[in-house]
Amino acid sequence: MIRLRGISKIYRAGDVAVPALLDVDLDIEDGEFLAIMGPSGSGKSTLMNILGCLDRPTRGTYELDGHFVHTMSDDHLARVRNRRIGFVFQSFNLLPRLPAIDQVELPLIYRGARNRRRLAIRALEAVGVADRMQHRPTQLSGGQQQRVAIARALVTNPTMIMADEPTGALDTKTSGDVMRTFDQLNRERNITIVFVTHEPEVAAYTRRIIHIRDGRITDDSPPGQTAPAATPRQAVDWAPLPPDTAPA
Amino acid sequence: MILVDTLRTAVRALGTNKLRTSLTMLGIVIGVGAVIALIAAGRGAQKGVTDKVRGLGSNLIFVRPAQTSQAGVQNVLATSLTSADGDALNNPQQFPQIVGVTSQSAAATQAIANGVNVSTTLTAADPNYPAVRNFLPAVGRFVDYQDGSTNALVTVLGATVATELFGDAQSAMGQTVRLAFAGGEIGFNFRVVGVMQTLGSSSSTNQDDQVFVPLTTLQSRIRFLRNPLGQTNVQQITIKVNKSSQLGSTKTAVTQLLLQRHNGAQDFTVQTQDDLLSAANDVSRTLTLLLAAIAGISLVVGGIGIMNIMLVSVTERTREIGIRKAVGARRGDILLQFVVEALIVTVAGGVIGIVTGILAARLASGQNFGGSTPVQTVVTPVSIVAAFGVSAAIGLFFGIYPAFRASRLDPIEALRTE
Structure with a gap:
């Protein structure tokens, strides 16, 4: 479960402060499938990096599964x-x-996990590229490479997958395959999936779309009626919490 | 991250650019190899000197006249030491630990026989010489007391001289050899009564290349060997003591007696074999250090090469570092990975360098390289361990900065890099 409160990210270029995110509040429940959309320079990548714990906000609190991420050290992140x-x-x-x-x-190596090979094979099977496991990236098609990447994201059994324009380098048909894989993972494993995309047809696979512009969330709603397989089901709880209270 | 995985990752990373890895390694190989080979050469020189001093015999003390000079020219013959000094030391009542004393002088000479003329060293010695120096005649006899008392014109040839003049030791016996001095102006015919054993050419001064005559013969027949007081000078008194533990105390006692005899004038030096060794070792240790320093410079240059390549590698693999960080690599993991890569290059280079250095030392051993004496090399375990340690330390030292840079990369920036 993700809870952002008053998140701002301000980059400094010399004396000029450039805000990339301003006062963003956002809650994402476990098992959501959502897309973050916005024009380039809107701050969607910054939001993505903060959500993915690759970056820390300048201000605000970020609570992930009960942990306050915004105060963590690099190694902890x-x-x-x-x-x-x-x-x-x-x-x-x-x-x-x-x-x-x-x-x-x-990822399993950095975790120091046992049974790495077995877990990795299982992850490759889950995305349907187990028959390609000895192939190098150059020997794989774009779709297969992206499936290997999904398997890598999946193998640690994460609570959330962050996908940054995952279909941007793929053709329409392969994009559909990849999106269906995400959809399947979301439904079958209850993995939260957060997308950054600017393709409405990709966003249409999701069940919630956040629009961002000039560092602020401008719209947060389920996709339109045209979206296939889109069944808005997630009621978003907007009840604000005090920023400091962490669920046990 | 487990060390085995780190090692595997590092080996794989190094394997992707084999040419670059081997060239980087070559710097270390050359550095370590040079250190090993040059230290071996230095040690070999040291061993050569040690062998030479040890080859003189065992438990020896050498008394020599202090060097004198007149108008800046060293005067070899104006010496203060006489055979009477030697006789005084040869006194079992006063010095029970002294088992032998021999006095000797030396001069350059031409030995002429059968129309062959060889330059050699004339050693005028008393009959105690073979026992003290542990250097015996192979054929015939050494000069004896009777030769001494009669100033006999007899000579004992070194093995090399005998071979050069007469072909072999046996046929030299009883022959006449003319020993000429001062460019042939003075010369005497000597009868060969013996030929010395071969000491071999392992030590760098050839003790087989000399001729022996009775000390008194030289003193009595060649006038310029006398000093102005009419005493008969010697150039060296060699004292053999019973045990090496007695060398120090005997040296003191000998010095005291000689001071007394010379009216307190310290116009002589007393040195034990150990003194000679340590003096010689000082020189060769300096030489070894110098050689090691030169080789060490190439090792440092190799280390800089490592650092250079690692910095390039970190830049090239920025994206890889970003990916690794994104999937959970901590700073320490990245740091370790690059340090281990540098260490593998240097340690592998070190091992190859050690083998190369040992091979080079082996090959060089016994070669003359245009000089007169063959080069000796001694590879010491210490130098191997040290070279290995130094190469690993260089990997650590020059690898840690690039690795640190890698570990500090911001994952977002790193992932953005093309």
């Missing part, structure tokens, strides 16, 4: 990313020259 968050990127971000199976094992 690394551990949170390792255990609770999976990342999927537009450009896949697989390591060069490494076979798929090793790509997927990577």
Whole structure:
């Protein structure tokens, strides 16, 4: 469960303060499937980085599964990313020259987990590329690479997957496949999935769309009636909490 | 992150750019190899000197005249030491620990026989010489007391001289050799009564290349060997003591007696074999240090090469570092990964360098390289361990900064890099 309160991110360029996010409040419950949309420069990537614990806000509180992330050290954030968050990127971000199976094992290595191979195979099976596990990224199609990346995000059994334009480098058909994979993971495993995208047809797969502009959330609603398989079901609880209270 | 995984990751990363890795490694190989080989050469020189001093015999004390000079020219013959000094030391009542004393002088000479003319060293010695120096005749005999008392014109040839003049030791016996001095102006015919055993050419001064005559013969027949007082000078008195533990006390006693005899004038030096060794070792240790320092510079240059390549590698792999951080690598994990990569290069380079250095030392051993004496090399375990340790330390030292830079990369920035 995610709770952002008064999150601001201000970059300093010399003497000029450039706000990328301003006073954002956002709650995401477990098992949500949502998209963050907005034009470039709107602050959606910054929000994504903060949600993914890659970056810390300048102001505000971020509570993830009962932990206050905004006060954590870099190493502590690394551990949170390792255990609770999976990342999927537009450009896949697989390591060069490494076979798929090793790509997927990577987060487990940093966790110091046992049974790495078995877990990695299972993750590759879950996204349907288990037959490609000895292939290197250059030997895989874009869709297959993105599936390996999803398997890598999935293998640690995270509570949330952050996907930054995951279909941006894929054709329409492959995009659909990848989106259906996300949808399946969300439904079957109750994994929270947060997307950043500017493609409405991709956002349409989700069940909640947040629009962001100039560092502020401008709209937060389920996708329109045209969205396939979109059944708005998540009632968002907007009841504000005092920022300091952490659920046990 | 478990160390095994770190190692595997590092090996894989190094394997992706084999040419670069091997070239980087080469710097360390050359550095370590040079350190090993040059220290071996220095040690070999040290051993050569040690062998030479030890080859003189065992438990020896050497008394030599203090060097004198006239108008800046060293005067070898104007010495203060006489055979009477030697006789005074050869006194079992006063010095029971002294088992032998021999006095000797030396001069350059030409040995001529059978129309062959060789330059060699003339050693004028008393009959105690073989026992003290543990250097015996192989054929015939050494000069004896009767030769001494009659100033006999007899000579004992070193093995090399005998071979050069007569072909072999046996045929030299009874032959006549003319020993000429001062460019041939003075010369005497000597009868060969013996040929010395071969000491071998392992030590760098060739003790086989000399001829022996009775000390008194030289003193009585060659006038310029006398000092102005008419005493017969010697250039060295060699004292053999019973046990090496007695060297120090005997040295003191000998010095006292000689001071007394010379009316308190310290116109001589008394040195034990150990003194000679330590003096020689001082020189060769300096040499070894110098060689090691030169080799060490190449090792440091190799280390800078490591640092350079690691910095390039960190820059090139910024995105990889970002990915690793995104999936949960902590700073320490990244730091360790790059340090281990540098360590693998230097440790592997170190091992190859050690092997190369040992091989180079082996190959160089016994070669002359245009000089007169063959090079000796001694590879010491200490130098191997030290070279290994230093190469690992260099990996650590020059690897840690690039690794630190890598570990401090901001994951967002790193992921944004193309």
